[in-house]
Amino acid sequence: MKGLYAIADVGVLARRGMGLRVFAEGLKAAGVGVVQLRDKDGSPEGVLAGARVLREVFAGTDSLLVMNDRVDLGLLAGFGGVHVGQGDLSVEDAKAVAGQSESQRAQRKDEEDTERKWVVGGSTHTEDEVRVADVGAADYVAVGPVFATGTKADASPVVGLEGVRRARALTGKPLVAIGGITLANARSVVDAGADMVAVITGLFVPGRTVESVAWEFGKICVEVEREKTQTRIF
Ligand SMILES: Cc1ncc(COP(=O)(O)OP(=O)(O)O)c(N)n1
Numbered sequence: 001m002k003g004l005y006a007i008a009d010v011g012v013l014a015r016r017g018m019g020l021r022v023f024a025e026g027l028k029a030a031g032v033g034v035v036q037l038r039d040k041d042g043s044p045e046g047v048l049a050g051a052r053v054l055r056e057v058f059a060g061t062d063s064l065l066v067m068n069d070r071v072d073l074g075l076l077a078g079f080g081g082v083h084v085g086q087g088d089l090s091v092e093d094a095k096a097v098a099g100q101s102e103s104q105r106a107q108r109k110d111e112e113d114t115e116r117k118w119v120v121g122g123s124t125h126t127e128d129e130v131r132v133a134d135v136g137a138a139d140y141v142a143v144g145p146v147f148a149t150g151t152k153a154d155a156s157p158v159v160g161l162e163g164v165r166r167a168r169a170l171t172g173k174p175l176v177a178i179g180g181i182t183l184a185n186a187r188s189v190v191d192a193g194a195d196m197v198a199v200i201t202g203l204f205v206p207g208r209t210v211e212s213v214a215w216e217f218g219k220i221c222v223e224v225e226r227e228k229t230q231t232r233i234f
Pocket residue numbers: 005036038068069083084085086087088121122123142143152176178198
């Protein structure tokens with residue numbers, strides 16, 4: 001898991017007058033690897049309707065589709081995973097609902113090679129939460145908000161780049177940074193140790209297409225990773 005983790009926030013899209021399908025097609029054209037559907041105000045059927053749009057647009061690609069908050073809707077939608085925060089179902093319970101707890105997987109050992117793992121990611125905002133997530137069942141650990149964000153009204157205090165560095169030191173799991181990430185600061189976030197940058201508002205740059213912005217986020221992540229590898233070799 002490296003690069004851009006794009007979040008299709010239904011409320012933000014509506015406020016910006018952009019359709020979910022058009023937005024998703026831009027992400028697909030940019031080759032985005034992970035796309036989350038975040039619909040905080042939608043009815044269950046409304047969320048599933050949005051999920052169907054993402055399934056259609058990303059059909060035939062390897063992109064991972066992640067449902068925010070609701071493991072049941074993620075499973076119904078045929079998504080590849082769910083993201084849960086500190087106030088949502090726990091990562092472990094989300095795994096169990098998806099039939100992916102340790103014991104459930106052990107019972108189906110023979111199928112495991114062919115079975116694609118259902119991904120469960122979890123939010124963290126403090127060092128203690130990162131420590132807990134590191135030893136728990138989360139497939140990736142999200143940390144944030146890195147910078148101030150206007151998108152989440154009940155966001156925790158910002159952790160800054162130092163928070164990303166500390167999280168990096170505390171977990172070897174894939175680390176996703178979120179909150180106020182833009183093209184201008186994405187490099188610093190990946191430099192601080194994030195594997196992926198999760199972005200909502202930063203995908204909208206006046207005068208530019210979502211595709212070109214998403215592509216540039218991916219390019220920044222690849223460049224920083226390449227620089228890190230070279231630094232390690234020489
Ligand atoms: C990749 C990623 N990281 C963090 C969050 C935030 O999750 P949560 O804290 O549950 O807040 P809501 O998004 O549900 O308001 C996320 N959605 N995705």
